[in-house]
Amino acid sequence: MSNAKALPLIETDVTPCCPPLDERPLTPEEAERTAVMFKALGDPVRLRLFSQIASHAGGEACVCDISDVGVSQPTVSHHLKKLREAGLLTSERRGTWVYYRVAPSVMASIARSFSVSG
Amino acid sequence: MSNAKALPLIETDVTPCCPPLDERPLTPEEAERTAVMFKALGDPVRLRLFSQIASHAGGEACVCDISDVGVSQPTVSHHLKKLREAGLLTSERRGTWVYYRVAPSVMASIARSFSVSG
Numbered sequence: 001m002s003n004a005k006a007l008p009l010i011e012t013d014v015t016p017c018c019p020p021l022d023e024r025p026l027t028p029e030e031a032e033r034t035a036v037m038f039k040a041l042g043d044p045v046r047l048r049l050f051s052q053i054a055s056h057a058g059g060e061a062c063v064c065d066i067s068d069v070g071v072s073q074p075t076v077s078h079h080l081k082k083l084r085e086a087g088l089l090t091s092e093r094r095g096t097w098v099y100y101r102v103a104p105s106v107m108a109s110i111a112r113s114f115s116v117s118g
Numbered sequence: 119m120s121n122a123k124a125l126p127l128i129e130t131d132v133t134p135c136c137p138p139l140d141e142r143p144l145t146p147e148e149a150e151r152t153a154v155m156f157k158a159l160g161d162p163v164r165l166r167l168f169s170q171i172a173s174h175a176g177g178e179a180c181v182c183d184i185s186d187v188g189v190s191q192p193t194v195s196h197h198l199k200k201l202r203e204a205g206l207l208t209s210e211r212r213g214t215w216v217y218y219r220v221a222p223s224v225m226a227s228i229a230r231s232f233s234v235s236g
Contacts, residue, residue, distance in 0.1 A: 021165075022172035022225065025185070031162040031169075038165070042157030044149040047139075051149075054140035067143070107140065107232045114229035 021113050037110070040086035045069050046079045050088060054102045062097035139231050155228070158204035163187050164197045168206060172220045180215035 019030070026034065041047055048069045053061045066076055080100055083089045089100045137148070144152065159165050166187045171179045184194055198218055201207045207218045 021169045022220070024169070024173050026166050026169040028162065028166070028188070031165045035160050035162040035165050038156045039160030042153050042160040044146065044153040047149045047153050047156070048144050048146070051139045051142070051144040055142050059140075070146070102140070107234050111229045111232035114225045114232070116225050
Protein backbone atom coordinates (compact mmCIF):
# COMPACT_ATOMS: atom_id res chain seq x y z
CA MET A 1 0.00 0.00 0.00
CA SER A 2 0.92 3.70 -0.11
CA ASN A 3 4.56 4.13 -0.90
CA ALA A 4 5.78 1.04 0.86
CA LYS A 5 8.10 -0.88 -1.40
CA ALA A 6 7.38 -4.54 -1.93
CA LEU A 7 9.75 -6.71 0.03
CA PRO A 8 12.32 -8.37 -2.17
CA LEU A 9 11.00 -11.78 -3.03
CA ILE A 10 13.09 -14.88 -2.96
CA GLU A 11 14.09 -15.42 -6.55
CA THR A 12 12.01 -18.21 -7.97
CA ASP A 13 13.77 -18.12 -11.26
CA VAL A 14 12.65 -20.23 -14.15
CA THR A 15 14.15 -23.70 -14.17
CA PRO A 16 16.54 -23.53 -17.11
CA CYS A 17 16.45 -27.17 -17.86
CA CYS A 18 14.69 -30.39 -17.61
CA PRO A 19 12.94 -33.09 -15.59
CA PRO A 20 14.88 -36.05 -14.20
CA LEU A 21 16.42 -37.78 -17.21
CA ASP A 22 15.19 -41.17 -16.04
CA GLU A 23 11.59 -40.10 -15.43
CA ARG A 24 10.35 -39.98 -19.02
CA PRO A 25 11.84 -39.31 -22.46
CA LEU A 26 12.70 -35.66 -22.95
CA THR A 27 10.63 -33.81 -25.51
CA PRO A 28 12.53 -32.44 -28.52
CA GLU A 29 12.22 -28.92 -27.07
CA GLU A 30 13.54 -29.94 -23.64
CA ALA A 31 16.39 -31.78 -25.32
CA GLU A 32 17.32 -28.77 -27.47
CA ARG A 33 17.34 -26.47 -24.45
CA THR A 34 19.26 -28.81 -22.21
CA ALA A 35 21.80 -29.87 -24.83
CA VAL A 36 22.92 -26.25 -25.14
CA MET A 37 24.02 -26.31 -21.50
CA PHE A 38 25.81 -29.64 -21.74
CA LYS A 39 27.49 -28.62 -24.96
CA ALA A 40 28.86 -25.53 -23.25
CA LEU A 41 30.22 -27.72 -20.43
CA GLY A 42 31.57 -30.27 -22.90
CA ASP A 43 34.90 -28.50 -23.19
CA PRO A 44 37.65 -28.98 -20.60
CA VAL A 45 38.65 -25.31 -20.50
CA ARG A 46 35.08 -24.11 -20.12
CA LEU A 47 34.47 -26.70 -17.43
CA ARG A 48 37.52 -25.49 -15.50
CA LEU A 49 36.37 -21.89 -15.84
CA PHE A 50 32.90 -22.86 -14.65
CA SER A 51 34.30 -24.63 -11.60
CA GLN A 52 36.70 -21.76 -10.85
CA ILE A 53 33.79 -19.33 -10.82
CA ALA A 54 31.42 -21.64 -8.94
CA SER A 55 34.03 -22.30 -6.26
CA HIS A 56 35.39 -18.74 -6.01
CA ALA A 57 34.91 -16.79 -2.79
CA GLY A 58 31.55 -15.04 -2.90
CA GLY A 59 30.44 -17.22 -5.79
CA GLU A 60 31.66 -14.78 -8.41
CA ALA A 61 34.85 -14.07 -10.29
CA CYS A 62 36.16 -11.78 -12.99
CA VAL A 63 38.70 -12.61 -15.67
CA CYS A 64 41.25 -11.05 -13.31
CA ASP A 65 40.52 -13.81 -10.76
CA ILE A 66 40.90 -16.70 -13.19
CA SER A 67 44.09 -18.57 -12.62
CA ASP A 68 45.88 -20.17 -15.49
CA VAL A 69 43.81 -22.52 -17.57
CA GLY A 70 46.34 -22.69 -20.38
CA VAL A 71 44.70 -20.24 -22.76
CA SER A 72 45.02 -16.50 -23.35
CA GLN A 73 42.80 -13.97 -21.60
CA PRO A 74 40.83 -13.18 -24.77
CA THR A 75 40.15 -16.91 -25.13
CA VAL A 76 39.04 -17.03 -21.49
CA SER A 77 36.66 -14.16 -22.21
CA HIS A 78 35.36 -15.95 -25.28
CA HIS A 79 34.64 -19.11 -23.28
CA LEU A 80 32.96 -17.12 -20.50
CA LYS A 81 30.72 -15.54 -23.12
CA LYS A 82 29.78 -19.02 -24.38
CA LEU A 83 28.92 -20.14 -20.84
CA ARG A 84 26.81 -17.02 -20.39
CA GLU A 85 25.01 -17.52 -23.69
CA ALA A 86 24.21 -21.08 -22.63
CA GLY A 87 22.49 -19.71 -19.53
CA LEU A 88 25.09 -21.15 -17.14
CA LEU A 89 26.61 -17.88 -15.98
CA THR A 90 25.31 -14.40 -15.42
CA SER A 91 27.57 -11.37 -15.71
CA GLU A 92 27.69 -7.86 -14.35
CA ARG A 93 30.11 -5.09 -15.23
CA ARG A 94 31.54 -3.28 -12.22
CA GLY A 95 34.17 -0.69 -13.09
CA THR A 96 36.87 -2.18 -15.27
CA TRP A 97 35.82 -5.79 -14.87
CA VAL A 98 32.93 -8.02 -15.73
CA TYR A 99 32.05 -10.33 -12.85
CA TYR A 100 30.60 -13.73 -13.55
CA ARG A 101 28.59 -15.99 -11.30
CA VAL A 102 26.77 -19.24 -11.79
CA ALA A 103 23.23 -18.46 -12.90
CA PRO A 104 20.70 -18.99 -10.10
CA SER A 105 19.19 -22.46 -10.03
CA VAL A 106 21.57 -23.89 -12.63
CA MET A 107 23.35 -26.15 -10.16
CA ALA A 108 20.11 -27.39 -8.60
CA SER A 109 18.44 -27.80 -11.93
CA ILE A 110 21.16 -29.97 -13.43
CA ALA A 111 21.51 -31.93 -10.19
CA ARG A 112 17.77 -32.61 -10.36
CA SER A 113 18.07 -33.88 -13.94
CA PHE A 114 20.43 -36.57 -12.75
CA SER A 115 18.82 -37.39 -9.43
CA VAL A 116 17.37 -40.84 -9.79
CA SER A 117 13.59 -40.58 -9.81
CA GLY A 118 11.32 -42.86 -7.86
CA MET B 119 37.27 -70.69 2.87
CA SER B 120 37.22 -74.03 1.08
CA ASN B 121 35.03 -73.87 -1.97
CA ALA B 122 32.63 -71.29 -0.62
CA LYS B 123 32.15 -68.60 -3.19
CA ALA B 124 32.67 -65.05 -2.06
CA LEU B 125 29.37 -63.27 -1.64
CA PRO B 126 28.72 -60.82 -4.42
CA LEU B 127 29.86 -57.45 -3.22
CA ILE B 128 27.80 -54.35 -3.70
CA GLU B 129 29.26 -52.72 -6.76
CA THR B 130 31.41 -49.83 -5.66
CA ASP B 131 32.19 -48.81 -9.16
CA VAL B 132 34.67 -46.08 -9.83
CA THR B 133 33.13 -42.65 -9.82
CA PRO B 134 33.32 -41.67 -13.46
CA CYS B 135 33.53 -38.02 -12.84
CA CYS B 136 34.27 -35.23 -10.55
CA PRO B 137 33.86 -33.48 -7.23
CA PRO B 138 31.14 -30.85 -6.76
CA LEU B 139 31.87 -28.15 -9.31
CA ASP B 140 31.56 -25.40 -6.71
CA GLU B 141 33.89 -27.01 -4.19
CA ARG B 142 37.23 -26.23 -5.82
CA PRO B 143 38.56 -25.71 -9.34
CA LEU B 144 38.70 -28.94 -11.32
CA THR B 145 42.13 -30.19 -12.19
CA PRO B 146 42.96 -30.41 -15.91
CA GLU B 147 42.60 -34.21 -15.72
CA GLU B 148 39.21 -34.07 -14.01
CA ALA B 149 38.05 -31.50 -16.53
CA GLU B 150 39.18 -33.63 -19.48
CA ARG B 151 37.38 -36.69 -18.13
CA THR B 152 34.19 -34.87 -17.23
CA ALA B 153 34.01 -32.79 -20.42
CA VAL B 154 33.82 -36.02 -22.44
CA MET B 155 30.56 -36.90 -20.70
CA PHE B 156 29.03 -33.46 -21.09
CA LYS B 157 30.11 -33.28 -24.71
CA ALA B 158 28.32 -36.56 -25.38
CA LEU B 159 25.16 -35.15 -23.76
CA GLY B 160 25.55 -31.85 -25.61
CA ASP B 161 23.54 -33.06 -28.57
CA PRO B 162 19.73 -33.03 -28.52
CA VAL B 163 19.36 -36.43 -30.21
CA ARG B 164 21.85 -38.11 -27.86
CA LEU B 165 20.17 -36.49 -24.88
CA ARG B 166 16.78 -37.84 -26.00
CA LEU B 167 18.28 -41.31 -26.49
CA PHE B 168 19.88 -41.14 -23.06
CA SER B 169 16.59 -40.17 -21.41
CA GLN B 170 14.68 -42.84 -23.36
CA ILE B 171 17.06 -45.50 -22.09
CA ALA B 172 17.24 -44.12 -18.54
CA SER B 173 13.44 -43.97 -18.29
CA HIS B 174 12.72 -47.27 -20.08
CA ALA B 175 11.12 -50.11 -18.13
CA GLY B 176 13.87 -52.13 -16.46
CA GLY B 177 16.37 -49.35 -17.03
CA GLU B 178 17.53 -50.76 -20.33
CA ALA B 179 16.56 -50.53 -23.98
CA CYS B 180 17.70 -51.75 -27.36
CA VAL B 181 17.56 -49.88 -30.65
CA CYS B 182 14.29 -51.79 -31.23
CA ASP B 183 12.79 -49.97 -28.20
CA ILE B 184 13.80 -46.49 -29.25
CA SER B 185 10.87 -44.49 -30.49
CA ASP B 186 11.29 -41.93 -33.18
CA VAL B 187 13.95 -39.32 -32.50
CA GLY B 188 13.98 -38.07 -36.09
CA VAL B 189 17.08 -39.88 -37.28
CA SER B 190 17.70 -43.23 -39.01
CA GLN B 191 18.42 -46.40 -37.05
CA PRO B 192 22.11 -46.45 -38.10
CA THR B 193 22.38 -42.89 -36.79
CA VAL B 194 20.72 -43.96 -33.54
CA SER B 195 23.28 -46.77 -33.26
CA HIS B 196 26.10 -44.31 -33.93
CA HIS B 197 24.88 -41.98 -31.18
CA LEU B 198 24.46 -44.88 -28.74
CA LYS B 199 28.05 -45.86 -29.43
CA LYS B 200 29.17 -42.31 -28.66
CA LEU B 201 27.27 -42.37 -25.36
CA ARG B 202 28.87 -45.71 -24.52
CA GLU B 203 32.36 -44.49 -25.40
CA ALA B 204 31.80 -41.51 -23.11
CA GLY B 205 31.12 -43.92 -20.24
CA LEU B 206 27.45 -42.94 -19.97
CA LEU B 207 25.94 -46.21 -21.17
CA THR B 208 26.93 -49.83 -20.92
CA SER B 209 25.84 -52.37 -23.51
CA GLU B 210 25.23 -56.08 -23.68
CA ARG B 211 24.40 -58.18 -26.74
CA ARG B 212 21.52 -60.62 -26.20
CA GLY B 213 20.51 -62.51 -29.30
CA THR B 214 19.85 -60.15 -32.17
CA TRP B 215 19.91 -56.97 -30.15
CA VAL B 216 22.33 -54.92 -28.12
CA TYR B 217 20.77 -53.67 -24.92
CA TYR B 218 21.90 -50.38 -23.41
CA ARG B 219 21.57 -49.14 -19.87
CA VAL B 220 22.84 -46.13 -18.01
CA ALA B 221 26.26 -46.95 -16.59
CA PRO B 222 26.17 -47.55 -12.84
CA SER B 223 26.79 -44.43 -10.75
CA VAL B 224 26.65 -42.06 -13.72
CA MET B 225 23.41 -40.43 -12.61
CA ALA B 226 24.56 -40.09 -9.00
CA SER B 227 27.99 -38.91 -10.00
CA ILE B 228 26.77 -36.10 -12.24
CA ALA B 229 24.09 -35.14 -9.71
CA ARG B 230 26.85 -34.89 -7.11
CA SER B 231 28.90 -32.60 -9.35
CA PHE B 232 26.07 -30.12 -9.37
CA SER B 233 24.91 -30.47 -5.79
CA VAL B 234 25.79 -27.27 -4.05
CA SER B 235 28.59 -27.96 -1.59
CA GLY B 236 28.58 -26.58 1.91
